[in-house]
Amino acid sequence: MPKLPARPDLGQLRHQAKDLLRDATRDSTHDQKLAVARIHAVSDALTLTGSQLALAREYGFPSWAALKTEVLRRRLLDDGDVTALAVMIEKDADLATHSLSGWCDHNLPPLSYVALMCFQDQPSPRVEHDRSAALARALIAAGAPVDGPSAEGETPLITAASYGNAAVAQVLIDAGADLERTGDAVPGGTALSHAIEFGMTEVVQVLLAAGARIPSVVEAAGLGDVTAFLEAGTTVAERVRALRQATAKGHLQVMNELLDVGTPIDGLDGDGSTALHEAAWSGEVEALRLLLTRGADPNHMDTRFISTPLGWAQHRHEELGHSAAHDEVERILTKAAPPSAGGGVPRASEVVKPTDDPLSQAVTIAIHTGDLSALGRLLKANPELATMRLGDEDPNGMSRTLLHVVTDWPGHYPHGAATVALLAAAGADVNARFHGPHQQTPLHWAASSDDVAVLDALLDAGADINAPGAVIGGGPPLSDATAFRCWTAAYRLVERGAQTTLFAVAALELMDKLEAYFIEQEPPAAQEINRAFWAACHGGRPAAASYLLARGAELNWLPPWEPLTPLDTAATSGNTELVRWLHACGATTSSQLRGE
DSSP states (O other): OOOBOSSOOHHHHHHHHHHHHHHHTSSSOHHHHHHHHHHHTTOSSOSHHHHHHHHHHHTTOSSHHHHHHHHHHHHHHHHTOHHHHHHHHHHOGGGGTSOOOSBSSOOOOHHHHHHTSEETTEEOTTOOOOOHHHHHHHHHHTTOOTTOSSSSSOOHHHHHHHHTOHHHHHHHHHTTOOTTOOBTTTTTBOHHHHHHHTTOHHHHHHHHHTTOOOOSHHHHHHHTOOHHHHTTTOOHHHHHHHHHHHHHHTOHHHHHHHHHTTOOTTOOOTTSOOHHHHHHHHTOHHHHHHHHHTTOOTTOOOSSSOOOHHHHHHHHHHHHOSOHHHHHHHHHHHHHSOOSTTOSSOOTTSOEEOTTSHHHHHHHHHHHTTOHHHHHHHHHHOGGGGGOEEEOOSTTSOEEEHHHHHHOTTOOOTTHHHHHHHHHHTTOOTTOOOBSSOOOOHHHHHHHTTOHHHHHHHHHTTOOTTOOOOTTTTOOHHHHHHHTTOHHHHHHHHHTTOOOOHHHHHHTTOHHHHHHHHHSSSOOOHHHHHHHHHHHHHTTOHHHHHHHHTTTOOTTOOOSSSSOOHHHHHHTTTOHHHHHHHHHTTOOOHHHHTTO
């Protein structure tokens, strides 16, 4: 079923109905037959009325009038037209309570929708006003339940707390909103928990002034004072979450207090990461230094993305663009966590030769032509060759190993697997890293060129299948394989035991693993679902894309790493059926989003 675009436009819908009728009355063509079938599904007559009804039914509405009403309601909310909205709901009180429906982004009760209109008191990209509080008062006056239509799920107050809408939060509190109701974004968390988690300080003050209770040591850590909770027998899991919260907020004294009572410094939070991962992601430089000083492991990989704190910092840095804090975080972590198993920096015992050196050129030619005899002679005559690096002798320059030469783009060199075996037998380090702007292992490079024979040979020789260092978020080889659409390599990595992420299982359409994220554990956060939906479209995977869209993925989400919507990336995947389905759902391109 198609979805209405985020920016409601009744004029565009009228054009769609006219276009449908025009197609239905053309000379016999494939498009004409389809258009006739669509109208005849709801009406015997090929008329504009029948075309409008067909369009309304396809969007999930019983009539054209119902579709127009919904579009007008959304338009009034987005425009902040309180007077016109009051007139509208006076005629039909259900419009104050019934959820928005048919939209590609938000299908919420109206009161919850106005609660998320502002983000930290700034209008969202969808709206150009700050009248959300006045809209909330009008809806409540018309009968909208202040705690939402259900006894379960996120209340409007929790939504306002999560999005930093202090004005709407105050309106809801004044109307009697339940301060103790819990939501899902912070599992089991009250409105105060959500406001603290997402850093909405003004809402925190509003809630505390209204008498909101501080539920646990986690929220207390976010507020900067855990004194009352350290003597109350808190669990290790609670203290680990509290350490993560204090780290995110830069509360150094609270961090020390929690560590002083035995909180595990590398304890895993609910998402499988440590406090050091949080410091790296958040750019909290002093918190990072404190954790490292007290013994945090900079090489610890999280269980969801299989990445080190440095990988998290690099990924967040890419999203933010320029960030002095993340520059410093990356500098500190690079120094604190030199890559293991060969490392990215040449060891003093390693020989580094320029690429134009005669020996460098001879061994490169032997590898790229698959001349195993010549390679064997060179290895015998030059015992240091197996561990030699080619490139810049300057410690700050770039260099690579001979196994990187085997796996260099585009890969698939003659006798590549045998070459790997020969070099490994001669002492080459299969986990050695490129030295330069990234720290990829030969396995990363083999995955990036879809060279499965060489990939298998590296794994057979002991390569670390989950080694961090990918150019994509600092992750394992599987991250590079999925990013570069090297599907054969990606599936082989999974087959041979690579740890998977939600992004990877969506890109590979591993439906059992994908469904497990929603059935066997706490459902992923909204941004993770958006990333996974984009990955499914990137991989041309319609089943995974449909599954994730049904679970809240944003149809036109733009990732931070490149300005391509799911429709844009699907169009480059080669799956035309997926592209047609996305169009039917109301998907748009990035240029359309920019109004071009």
